Amino acid sequence: MSYVDEMITRTIEKNPGEPEFHQAVREVLDSLRPVIERDEEKYRRDAILERLTEPDRVISFRVPWIDDKGQVQVNRGYRVQFSSAIGPYKGGLRFHPSVNQGIVKFLGFEQIFKNALTGLPIGGGKGGADFDPKGKSDREVMAFCQSFMNELYRHIGANIDVPAGDIGVGGREVGYLYGQYKRLTGLYEGVLTGKGLTFGGSLVRKESTGYGLIYITEEMLRNHDTTMSGKTIVVSGSGNVATYATERAQQFGAKVVAMSDSNGYIYDPKGIRLDVVKKIKEVRRGRIKEYLDEIPTAQYVEGKGIWNIPCDIALPCATQNELTLEDVKTLKANGCFAICEGANMPTTQDATDFILENEILFLPGKASNAGGVTTSALEMTQNSERVYWSFEKTDSRLKEIMVNIYAQISSAAKEYGVEGNYVIGANIAAFKKVADAMHSQGIV
Numbered sequence: 083m084s085y086v087d088e089m090i091t092r093t094i095e096k097n098p099g100e101p102e103f104h105q106a107v108r109e110v111l112d113s114l115r116p117v118i119e120r121d122e123e124k125y126r127r128d129a130i131l132e133r134l135t136e137p138d139r140v141i142s143f144r145v146p147w148i149d150d151k152g153q154v155q156v157n158r159g160y161r162v163q164f165s166s167a168i169g170p171y172k173g174g175l176r177f178h179p180s181v182n183q184g185i186v187k188f189l190g191f192e193q194i195f196k197n198a199l200t201g202l203p204i205g206g207g208k209g210g211a212d213f214d215p216k217g218k219s220d221r222e223v224m225a226f227c228q229s230f231m232n233e234l235y236r237h238i239g240a241n242i243d244v245p246a247g248d249i250g251v252g253g254r255e256v257g258y259l260y261g262q263y264k265r266l267t268g269l270y271e272g273v274l275t276g277k278g279l280t281f282g283g284s285l286v287r288k289e290s291t292g293y294g295l296i297y298i299t300e301e302m303l304r305n306h307d308t309t310m311s312g313k314t315i316v317v318s319g320s321g322n323v324a325t326y327a328t329e330r331a332q333q334f335g336a337k338v339v340a341m342s343d344s345n346g347y348i349y350d351p352k353g354i355r356l357d358v359v360k361k362i363k364e365v366r367r368g369r370i371k372e373y374l375d376e377i378p379t380a381q382y383v384e385g386k387g388i389w390n391i392p393c394d395i396a397l398p399c400a401t402q403n404e405l406t407l408e409d410v411k412t413l414k415a416n417g418c419f420a421i422c423e424g425a426n427m428p429t430t431q432d433a434t435d436f437i438l439e440n441e442i443l444f445l446p447g448k449a450s451n452a453g454g455v456t457t458s459a460l461e462m463t464q465n466s467e468r469v470y471w472s473f474e475k476t477d478s479r480l481k482e483i484m485v486n487i488y489a490q491i492s493s494a495a496k497e498y499g500v501e502g503n504y505v506i507g508a509n510i511a512a513f514k515k516v517a518d519a520m521h522s523q524g525i526v
């Protein structure tokens with residue numbers, strides 16, 4: 083059996099009940115075959131793949147808190163510190179009822195490669211809890227965040243592990259987490275990113291994952307002799323990534339006609355009014371169907387189905403495995419020619435295979451959603467220097483890095499004879515950096 087196949091089998095056996103982690107490992111290792119086969123003996127001897135698929139540590143802990151009725155609630159928190167080969171652990175925290183160890187491990191594993199592609203000194207980690215902030219009062223969210231930090235603080239630090247936001251964790255949650263860290267440690271340091279702008283946060287961080295997705299998408303389109311201007315786009319989700327991807331896409335002259343949340347989707351053939359979406363999601367924390375209260379000419383459809391809407395470009399920006407084989411067949415039949423992932427692993431494996439076989443342009447999330455962690459790393463730089471950069475400086479650095487990620491993944495794909503396959507390109511370009519660093523640091 084080849085080293086790659088052995089490692090895929092071993093990962094499944096050693097991590098039972100973690101299908102998302104298996105999926106992420108399989109996707110990465112499968113595409114590393116050409117690199118591993120060139121030097122299999124060396125990689126085997128150094129157990130590079132065994133070490134890469136085994137987190138440095140998995141921390142799991144009880145999070146007790148008191149709800150508004152005085153009832154004690156208990157959630158489970160996690161932090162997976164996956165790899166510090168190229169820098170301190172870095173990656174977001176997800177608060178969502180679906181969070182479990184396998185999901186946090188898949189996200190942490192992906193983060194290693196994404197962070198390597200940014201070219202900045204950050205390792206891979208991820209965390210979260212099976213806590214649902216939806217419908218909770220600000221006080222309840224604060225109580226949860228403080229209790230979560232009461233355990234997490236002993237494992238993190240500005241030069242150790244720097245968490246940030248992800249699904250269910252935005253500026254409000256990061257603020258409460260930061261306040262509690264400071265209270266527990268007495269340290270005013272860049273231990274979290276995505277902080278408020280008055281206490282160390284970076285301009286552009288809020289917009290950066292969505293903006294970065296549009297910058298790299300535009301760069302890919304430019305290299306394929308087209309641009310976003312005048313194209314019709316469907317964006318899933320209506321959270322942080324979806325909102326700011328829509329904003330930049332509209333500024334680039336595209337028409338975004340649909341967005342969604344976990345209940346259903348809105349279709350507005352005239353083009354989504356983002357001011358309305360922001361009011362619903364960022365101010366009222368409401369549901370996407372409320373869009374119709376202000377724009378009655380739009381349609382709302384309960385449940386899945388957003389990918390049935392004809393578009394040129396699809397941007398899945400909600401969650402993992404939201405884009406299935408059936409969906410991509412429909413997208414293709416409706417003329418969609420590019421799919422770029424804003425979410426982490428939103429496309430199922432069989433859907434990805436179909437996309438690649440059918441020559442639809444495809445950017446994998448670990449490259450195309452790297453803008454968020456990029457700006458987080460720029461926030462760490464600003465915090466270390468005790469300065470704030472301007473919006474323009476931060477945004478232009480972000481754009482430069484996204485363009486550079488495209489260059490890396492496209493040249494790695496070309497070097498290994500699979501031009502235009504950015505899945506293989508991203509995995510190989512990132513793996514080489516991480517494996518080199520692991521090799522140089524000895525067996526640790």
Ligand SMILES: NC(=O)C1=CN([C@@H]2O[C@H](COP(=O)(O)OP(=O)(O)OC[C@H]3O[C@@H](n4cnc5c(N)ncnc54)[C@H](O)[C@@H]3O)[C@@H](O)[C@H]2O)C=CC1
Pocket residue numbers: 247248249250251291319320321322323324342343344345399400401402404424425426451452454455
């Ligand atoms: N926030 C960030 O900087 C980054 C986020 N990501 C990824 O982007 C995706 C979205 O994250 P954010 O926008 O930050 O989160 P968010 O909490 O701001 O928004 C999440 C959106 O996805 C929808 N959603 C969540 N679970 C769903 C489900 N099961 N079915 C359908 N819709 C669902 C929600 O309704 C919401 O619209 C996630 O995969 C996340 O890991 C990736 C890179 C950075």
Ligand SMILES: O=C(O)CCC(=O)C(=O)O
Pocket residue numbers: 172173174175193196244245246247248275426451452454455456458
């Ligand atoms: O900003 C960060 O540190 C991490 C963002 C994140 O969680 C991700 O890239 O998936």
